[in-house]
Amino acid sequence: MTRVFVFTNHKGGVGKSTSATNTAFGIAGMLRRAGAPNPRVLLIDTDSQAHATLVTTGSKDYGVDNSLYTVLMADRQNAAQTLLNCIVQSTWDEDLHVLPASPMLEGAERELMGIAGAPYRLAEPLSRIANRYAAIIIDTRPSFSLMTEMGLIAASDAIVPVEPRYLETVGLMSVIGKINDIREGWRQPNLRVSGILVTKMNTRVRGHNHLLDELKAHSVLGKLLLGVVPANEAVSYAHQSHLSVFSYDPKAPASKAYAQFVGKLVQRIAKGGA
Amino acid sequence: MMPPKNQTQRIDELLGGVTEELLLGNPQQFEDNSIRVERLLLEMVRPDPIQPRRVLPEQLHFAFHNNRLTPTQALRELVQLVQVAARQRGRPFNNVLELLPNPDDEKEEDPSAHLSPEEQLLHDLVNLAVTIRDDGQVNPLTVVDVSQGVTQQFRIETGERRYWATWLLRDFITNYSGDGMIPCIIIPAERSSVFRQAKENTARAGLSAIALARQAALLLLTVHGHEIPSQAVSNDFYRQALELDLRGKREYTESILSAMGGIDKARFSRLKALLHLSDEAMELADRHDIDEKKLRYLLSLPSEFHIEIVRQIIDFDLSSKQVRDLCQSDDGNTNETDENEKLSPSAIKIARVTQTISATSAQDIARALLLQEGDLNMAKARVQAMYKLLLETERYLGNE
Numbered sequence: 127m128t129r130v131f132v133f134t135n136h137k138g139g140v141g142k143s144t145s146a147t148n149t150a151f152g153i154a155g156m157l158r159r160a161g162a163p164n165p166r167v168l169l170i171d172t173d174s175q176a177h178a179t180l181v182t183t184g185s186k187d188y189g190v191d192n193s194l195y196t197v198l199m200a201d202r203q204n205a206a207q208t209l210l211n212c213i214v215q216s217t218w219d220e221d222l223h224v225l226p227a228s229p230m231l232e233g234a235e236r237e238l239m240g241i242a243g244a245p246y247r248l249a250e251p252l253s254r255i256a257n258r259y260a261a262i263i264i265d266t267r268p269s270f271s272l273m274t275e276m277g278l279i280a281a282s283d284a285i286v287p288v289e290p291r292y293l294e295t296v297g298l299m300s301v302i303g304k305i306n307d308i309r310e311g312w313r314q315p316n317l318r319v320s321g322i323l324v325t326k327m328n329t330r331v332r333g334h335n336h337l338l339d340e341l342k343a344h345s346v347l348g349k350l351l352l353g354v355v356p357a358n359e360a361v362s363y364a365h366q367s368h369l370s371v372f373s374y375d376p377k378a379p380a381s382k383a384y385a386q387f388v389g390k391l392v393q394r395i396a397k398g399g400a
Numbered sequence: 401m402m403p404p405k406n407q408t409q410r411i412d413e414l415l416g417g418v419t420e421e422l423l424l425g426n427p428q429q430f431e432d433n434s435i436r437v438e439r440l441l442l443e444m445v446r447p448d449p450i451q452p453r454r455v456l457p458e459q460l461h462f463a464f465h466n467n468r469l470t471p472t473q474a475l476r477e478l479v480q481l482v483q484v485a486a487r488q489r490g491r492p493f494n495n496v497l498e499l500l501p502n503p504d505d506e507k508e509e510d511p512s513a514h515l516s517p518e519e520q521l522l523h524d525l526v527n528l529a530v531t532i533r534d535d536g537q538v539n540p541l542t543v544v545d546v547s548q549g550v551t552q553q554f555r556i557e558t559g560e561r562r563y564w565a566t567w568l569l570r571d572f573i574t575n576y577s578g579d580g581m582i583p584c585i586i587i588p589a590e591r592s593s594v595f596r597q598a599k600e601n602t603a604r605a606g607l608s609a610i611a612l613a614r615q616a617a618l619l620l621l622t623v624h625g626h627e628i629p630s631q632a633v634s635n636d637f638y639r640q641a642l643e644l645d646l647r648g649k650r651e652y653t654e655s656i657l658s659a660m661g662g663i664d665k666a667r668f669s670r671l672k673a674l675l676h677l678s679d680e681a682m683e684l685a686d687r688h689d690i691d692e693k694k695l696r697y698l699l700s701l702p703s704e705f706h707i708e709i710v711r712q713i714i715d716f717d718l719s720s721k722q723v724r725d726l727c728q729s730d731d732g733n734t735n736e737t738d739e740n741e742k743l744s745p746s747a748i749k750i751a752r753v754t755q756t757i758s759a760t761s762a763q764d765i766a767r768a769l770l771l772q773e774g775d776l777n778m779a780k781a782r783v784q785a786m787y788k789l790l791l792e793t794e795r796y797l798g799n800e
Contacts, residue, residue: 155415160422163588203580207443213550223550254441254581258552376410389418396422 128256129395131263131320132281135301137294138268141287141325143171143178144361144371145384146265147218149285150182151370152388153261153395154221160392168213168259170194171227172248172277173267179226181368182216186226193228198238198247198276205251218370223259235272245272245312249280261395270304278308283320283394285352290324290334295341298322320394321352323387328357353387355380435591437540439581442471442567444552445543447560449632452614453601455560457481457518458683465632471567479572482522489516496572499523500530517687526573528565533576537562540583542600544592546630554584555630557592558600594622595659602661609695610686612660613674617641619659620672623652635682639675670696681706684714693720697727712784716777726781750789 133146150169157165171178172194176186190196192212200208209225216222238244256262264277278284284305288294302319309317324341328334342348360378364371371381447455449465456464456474464474479496486493493499499522515523541559556563566582598615601607607615617638622628624644629637646653646665657663660671671692676699677685684707685695694713697720698706713723769779 152415155411156419156422159412159416159419206441206580210441210443210552215550220549254579255444255552257438257440258444258547372411372414373407376407376414381414385414385418388415389422392419393422 127282128259129261129283129391130252130256130281131261131283131285131391132266132277133264133285133287134266134274134278134305135286135288136268136270136274136304137288137297140268140289140294141323141355141361142268143173143181143265144365145285145287145323145325145355146263147178147182148370148372148384149388149391150261150263151216151218151222151372152384153263153392154219155372156388156392157260157395158221160396162260164258164260165221166223166259167221168223168225168262169216170225170248170252170262170264170277170280172231172273173227173265174229174231174273175267176227176229178265179224181365182218182222182224183214183226184217184368186228188226188228189230190228193226193230194248195228195230195234197225197251198231198234200251202243202250205247206254209251210255217368218373231273238272245275245279248276252280261391275308275312278305278317279312279314282316283318285321285323286319286350287323287325289326290337290341292333292337295337298347319350321390322347322350323352324354326357327354352390353383355383355387435588436586438584438586440543440554440584440586442563442570442580442582445541445554445556445563445582445584447556447563448597449630450618450628451556451560451597452611452618453560453607454611454686455521455564457521457687462632471564472571475564475568475572478518478522482516482518485516485519495574496522496526496568497530499526517689525561525565525568528561529569529573532562532565533569533573537566537583540585542587542596543584544587545589554586555592557587557597594618594628595655598659599661602659606689608686608689609671609674609692610677610682610690612692613671614638616656616660616668616672617675619652619656620644620646620649623649623656635675635679641672642675645669667692673699676703678703678706681710684710688714690714691720694718694723697724701727708788712781716781716784718777718781722775722778722781725778726785 131149133142133149135142147169150167154165154167157167169178169182176188179188180186192214194212196212197205197209213223213225216224238247243250252262262280264281266274266277286298286301286305288298305317305319308314322341324338327338338354341351356379358371358378358380360375361371361380364374367374371378371384375381447465454461456478460469460474460477463469463477464471469477482499483493499519539559539562541562542557543554543559544557546553546555563582566578569576570578570580598619601611601615617640618628620641621638621644626640646656646668653665657665657668660668663671674682674685674692674695677695681698681703684690688710690710690713695710698709701709709723709727712718712726718726766779769782770776773779773782
């Protein structure tokens with residue numbers, strides 16, 4: 127079964143889109159280098175700001191007939207085919223495919239409100255084409271809106287990117303609680319919190335080190351810690367150049383940290399286990 | 401934006417380093433080239449345009465493969481075609497399920513009797529669709545992964561009828577709500593084989609002589625290194641095989657003959673020779689599943705006569721012996737006039753008969769023909785042949 131990783135946190139600016147895009151690129155690259163027969167990865171951008179779409183495709187001119195919005199508005203029978211038609215190739219890698227977001231997603235939530243089965247409008251068509259991909263990465267918006275719920279319902283693994291700041295780590299348990307609510311409330315037994323990714327870590331800041339130590343020592347969260355990505359200018363410059371951080375500067379500390387993190391996900395994809 | 405070349409090498413080092421760590425102890429864990437069985441979205445699957453066994457009538461086959469019709473539109477056209485034919489035969493229907501026999505109907509009538517090929521096709525597809533609805537798709541299709549870039553596509557190697565039956569079930573059979581998926585055995589593109597397809601085709605009954613001729617041509621063209629197109633092709637593509645033979649590729653002879661169902665070289669050559677038939681004759685012979693033993697005699701005639709003889713075979717249900725007699729007499733007439741300006745004795749005899757037609761009656765001629773041929777259909781075929789000959793004669797006289 128194809129693993130669907132959703133990057134979610136209701137706090138903005140924690141590196142969800144950066145992590146989702148670089149992880150998608152990294153998984154495709156690693157699987158190809160490992161000789162996997164199907165190294166294709168699908169990145170789904172559910173954030174109406176479309177940042178992940180912009181950096182991975184070089185454009186955010188997607189709208190009513192070629193974006194995630196189109197899929198959500200399609201009738202049930204044609205939704206999977208519509209999804210296939212809307213997927214575009216990333217400019218980063220031939221094996222990285224993107225289902226682009228559109229500013230219209232903002233209105234989609236209102237349009238779908240009250241429609242029966244609305245939360246499944248992504249999960250249902252995605253399940254029909256998922257086996258064509260080695261992995262699927264979903265980037266979510268910084269809130270627990272209907273769109274984020276759709277992403278979580280479609281996913282098998284939730285990854286929570288978090289900055290090592292006091293208020294953020296305090297909110298971490300509530301994010302995990304919300305994911306568990308979705309699993310129980312929408313009867314999604316396959317959804318689980320698979321990992322925490324600490325981003326923008328600055329080892330010269332005493333508070334960061336302290337919080338990371340606390341996280342590692344925590345009985346539940348410590349086991350979920352999958353990676354620590356250092357604060358690194360290469361990440362911002364990579365965004366500006368519409369490149370992955372691996373491509374912008376493979377020797378940058380952030381690139382190395384993301385590579386280690388991606389390696390752990392690839393191992394899970396290969397083993398099919400936790 | 402793709403990274404520059406030297407940067408690519410550095411990304412390779414970074415990702416490759418982690419990959420090597422992952423592969424420690426189990427270097428083959430990602431290299432899964434096995435054949436998989438998966439449920440695929442119906443829209444991702446397409447029939448093979450080069451498949452010698454054609455399910456749809458030729459006109460629809462080409463319209464569909466040239467993307468002028470969607471699967472649903474192609475089936476709608478087929479249903480309409482059959483509705484017209486059925487109405488003409490006094491069996492109108494509105495719903496395709498009406499094509500199936502009604503178990504409550506006490507009249508004991510064989511429903512498959514006197515069905516046109518299109519009616520038979522739709523009847524079979526509906527039957528298959530109902531089986532899939534009631535019992536599920538037990539046998540997966542065999543498909544080849546031909547995905548390129550973001551276009552995910554799978555070409556059917558075997559199971560085209562099940563594909564059409566599933567579409568029929570989805571769009572034409574009411575009260576059915578499937579998930580739009582179809583179980584498939586997925587074969588990697590590099591392991592696709594025309595030999596496997598041929599074996600699957602020939603292993604089943606019902607492959608027409610024309611389909612076998614196309615199959616023979618496809619195998620010959622493949623082993624001779626011809627590029628096999630991915631679009632629907634005309635008969636001229638298969639006719640390229642007429643210039644090829646098994647002798648040129650002896651190492652493949654056994655495999656080809658085995659894939660063709662274990663036939664011998666002579667039968668292979670006879671099947672291949674059917675590609676000499678005219679396009680119209682091939683289409684009609686394929687649709688009506690006319691045997692090679694009947695069609696072989698047409699090859700001695702000029703191609704403009706092929707369609708007429710095929711029609712006579714269908715209309716009068718001629719045996720191969722009757723076709724042979726018909727073609728040999730036609731052959732004698734045409735060859736002699738073409739090759740030799742001297743008048744043949746037969747021509748002189750027929751010309752003399754025209755002077756004495758007032759001395760006989762149609763009834764007498766009919767009885768004499770029946771006596772001569774000993775078979776009503778053969779007698780009718782003789783009259784048709786004569787009729788055609790007289791029309792031709794009139795045309796010649798007009799040109800003189």
